[in-house]
Amino acid sequence: xxxxxQRLLELADDELILGWRDSEWTGVAPSLEEDVAFxxxxxxxxxxxxxxxxxxxRDLETTADELAFDRDPSEYRSAPLVELRRMDWAHTIxxxxxxxxADEIRLESLKASEDAEVAGLAAKMDREExxxxxxxxxxxxxxxxxxxxxxxxxxxxxYALGVLPEEQRGELAERIGRPVVDAVERxxxxxxxxxxxEEMTMVRRSVPGAxx
Amino acid sequence: xxxEVFRQERRGQAFAHAGSxxxxxxxxxxxxxxxxxxxxxxxxxxxxxxxxxxxxVHDFPDELNKTYHRVDGYSLKAKLKEARERAGTAAS
Numbered sequence: 001x002x003x004x005x006q007r008l009l010e011l012a013d014d015e016l017i018l019g020w021r022d023s024e025w026t027g028v029a030p031s032l033e034e035d036v037a038f039x040x041x042x043x044x045x046x047x048x049x050x051x052x053x054x055x056x057x058r059d060l061e062t063t064a065d066e067l068a069f070d071r072d073p074s075e076y077r078s079a080p081l082v083e084l085r086r087m088d089w090a091h092t093i094x095x096x097x098x099x100x101x102a103d104e105i106r107l108e109s110l111k112a113s114e115d116a117e118v119a120g121l122a123a124k125m126d127r128e129e130x131x132x133x134x135x136x137x138x139x140x141x142x143x144x145x146x147x148x149x150x151x152x153x154x155x156x157x158x159y160a161l162g163v164l165p166e167e168q169r170g171e172l173a174e175r176i177g178r179p180v181v182d183a184v185e186r187x188x189x190x191x192x193x194x195x196x197x198e199e200m201t202m203v204r205r206s207v208p209g210a211x212x
Numbered sequence: 213x214x215x216e217v218f219r220q221e222r223r224g225q226a227f228a229h230a231g232s233x234x235x236x237x238x239x240x241x242x243x244x245x246x247x248x249x250x251x252x253x254x255x256x257x258x259x260x261x262x263x264x265x266x267x268x269v270h271d272f273p274d275e276l277n278k279t280y281h282r283v284d285g286y287s288l289k290a291k292l293k294e295a296r297e298r299a300g301t302a303a304s
Contacts, residue, residue, distance in 0.1 A: 033233050033240075037247035131246065138239050 004115065005059040006077070009067070010186065011106070012052035013078035014163065016068055017193070018099060019045030020200055021082060022092075030089055041132050048125045055117060069204045073189060073197040080184045081159035085192045087152075093143060094152035097136040098160035101175050103129060105168050159184045215241040216266060218259040219249050227259050238262075 053064035110122035161183035
């Protein structure tokens with residue numbers, strides 16, 4: 001697999017799995033307004049995943065759906081941060097903020113890429129992510145200093161570092177205001193990912209080969 | 213706090229009341245209104261107004277039944293037709 005396809009898959013898997021996890025708040029978010037907003041953000045992430053899979057699929061001579069749903073869970077390249085399940089709202093917002101901050105650093109570097117397709121897609125995604133960052137910043141402004149929230153950020157910090165390659169972690173540490181520590185790296189997956197995969201691919205697996 | 217949200221569907225059109233948002237402050241109201249009323253590209257622009265800033269007026273007495281203030285019964289259609297006919301005649 002080309003370096004480009006691999007990087008695209010990492011990014012696509014992050015966005016798909018996070019979109020899926022965030023959508024688990026649909027119907028049970030802290031308020032009706034937040035429910036709609038957070039679900040909409042989740043859908044945006046899945047839209048980004050689709051665009052990234054489509055680009056990767058061309059390189060790999062397959063389709064976006066096959067990449068998203070037909071791989072074994074062990075083949076996903078997602079960061080462990082996005083796989084974690086059943087977190088409280090403090091952890092959810094902590095993850096949202098940590099991920100969006102890391103993603104901003106990643107998108108900045110992709111926008112400067114010599115690969116025009118990748119740079120163009122990164123720029124499109126970034127225009128939507130800007131609103132996700134506003135949403136995250138607004139919640140962090142409200143929760144910062146709250147013990148549950150700060151504990152959640154501490155819990156997730158090693159996972160957040162694992163979203164980025166080593167050379168970008170210093171920048172993340174600066175923006176979040178925490179020191180670089182040993183990261184929870186990509187490649188290992190929790191049992192939680194398999195559960196999510198079972199659910200996510202259930203309909204597609206029920207009629208193999210069907211066209212949706 | 214309750215915020216009233218007004219939505220403009222197309223550039224140049226009048227803003228119409230879309231609904232309300234319960235939010236702790238304007239920052240939250242803006243983020244939530246954006247998703248609630250803009251995520252499907254259904255709005256060109258939004259106005260977000262704290263409900264307290266809205267002055268409601270609802271008393272319009274008409275004790276003496278001044279129907280001449282209203283246009284009911286005044287057939288614009290017939291007048292227009294007539295005017296068009298006259299204009300048509302003048303032009304020819």
